[in-house]
Amino acid sequence: MQGNEMLRRRMAEAGLTQTELADAINADLQKAGYDATVSDRTVRHWLAGKTRWPHGRQRAALEALFDCPATELGFVPRRPSAEKVSAIPEDAVLRRRFLSASTGAGLAVAGGTASPATAQNRVGMSDVQRLYSKFAAIVASDHRYGGKVTIETQAAALAGEALSVLARGRASHRVRSALYGCAASFTSSAMWAAIDGRRFDTAQRHFDRAASLAAMSGDTTIQFRIWSHAGSLYRHMARPADALAANDVARHLPIARRDPLFASLGHARHAAIHGLTGDARAARQALGHADHSYERAALEERRPVWMAAVRSRAEIEELALSTHLALGRYEDAEAHAYKSLALLGPNMQRDRAVVTARLALALLGQRELDAAVETAHTVLAGSLFQVPRVECLIRKFHEALHVLEPTRSQTALWDDHVRNSGRGIW
The missing domain is CATH 1.10.220 (Annexin V; domain 1)
Structure with a gap:
């Protein structure tokens, strides 16, 4: 028995997992006044080819969700007369209209009411991956050239591109969250370029936008980066109280509790802020926590591209250098400087x-x-x-x-x- 590769491909394009597809179909059924009858097992049977022609209500929901006949989803009618069923019955048409107007169902249109042309577009994880490949290039440019206005402008423009992808097509909850995370990532790079260029007012505006986008994404990894950058922004602006508060937000996010490498970065940045205030005891304690967390980190695990200098420990040593320099501990600062230089990548x-x-x-x-x-x-x-x-x-x-x-x-x-x-x- 052959599996349903057409459905599998459509799900991949839309960024839907089996659970998300089941939830979307059930939501459509319930809105139409029917019981939720689709489970993970139901979807597995569809994908495995065990169920070649779903029940009429499920089929109508699938057609409304993917905006195409069931036969284009790899399903095969039981008998020739059943082909007529795939013409999408009236209740499915009504459901499709409802889905197009709803922002919460399945592959809902992002950014307002869609035109008929827009309704035909579907946004998938391939769009997200294409944008994230550009994010890697922005991070590489930042490492190589620093806080140029051109890098800031490019990053902000790419954030706009991510949001425009959302506005022109329908996306699953997973894809929609990923695109908001992508826009937040680009905006955080624009923010960091502005910090590096000491354009602090501009950096603050990028922070406000990035924090909003990151909250909509639900991605605590990018939220960590943004709030950690905010701590650095306020440290450079000589606002240590705000810097400590912002960095505390980053340090208490789930990703920092789950991944010791993120925790290490959070502690090291906290130490640098304490160095600015002259609190040597708190700074030493924070650096100790950073070392302990780093030792517990699984360095072979995959991390975001912007974590490269953290994984190599170069950024941890750089922050320790900054801490000791601010405290007037010049010999210690020198030692950490040499360690950081030895660990920094050539780019x-x-x-x-x-x-x-x-x-x-x-x-x-x-x-x-x-x-x-x-x-x-x-x-x-x-x-x-x-x-x-x-x-x-x-x-x-x-x-x-x-x-x-x-x-x-x-x-x-x-x-x-x-x-x-x-x-x-x-």
Whole structure:
């Protein structure tokens, strides 16, 4: 007995699991005034070919849901006269009209009342996968180039594309949630690009939009990223109370309780915020929790593309560097800087520039002026100096160097580097 590959393909295109299909059919039956008669087992029999021609009410619900005759779903009539049944009886037509007007049933139209042309479109997981492949490219660009306005603009535009896919066709609950999650992911990348570019007002607007989209998606993974980014945003804005509150939202999401790697990132970012407030005890405690969680994490498990530097531990070390630097623990900061640099992937050029700039500050704090100036010069002469977060750190180095040793030869050497760089920023 052959299975029903046509139905299986239609379900895959719509992003429907067996349970979701059963629920959608039952919902349609109940709205039409009938009992819910479809179970997971019923759907399995359809897919296995054991049931070649469903009961009339189930068949009508299937036809209304997928907007096509039952024969186009791989079902075979018991007798030639039964072909007439697949012409969609009146109650199925009424149900189809109801489905087109309803936002809660099966493959409901997202974004308002659909035109007849729009009603023919179905949105599936292939659309989601196509968009997420673009998300990976955005993350890679962020790692390589940092907070450019072009990256922010591209990410925001792709979020709009994800929402337009929702608006032009019908989608299952699963696909609809995935598309909202996709839009939230792109918006969170736009938010991070704005943070990296120190465009904080713009970042706040992206955060508001991203948080709303993530809530509609129900995806706690992207919710974690967005609230964790919010903590970083407020930390960079010197608003530690807001930063701690936002990061607490991320740390208490189910994904952080379920996956120690997410928990590790949450604790490490909490430590960096405590470093900003000067609370050394809380910062050390948070870093200890980050280490413990990281040791428990199953690193071989698949994670989102934006977690790459966390899985390699490079980002955990970078946050520890930031924490110790803020607390004035310069030797510890230097040690974490070298660890982070050793763990960063070759494509993570923006992070390498940020860590190197902080390393220069850690060396300066230890009065190792020659090494500090040489290290800062590699950033000044690099291609990523124009990233505002990197420029801000080098400006801080410049000011600290002149306060520390205003007459030393190292200061004169640094001033020559600045003049020869042609940056024209001081």
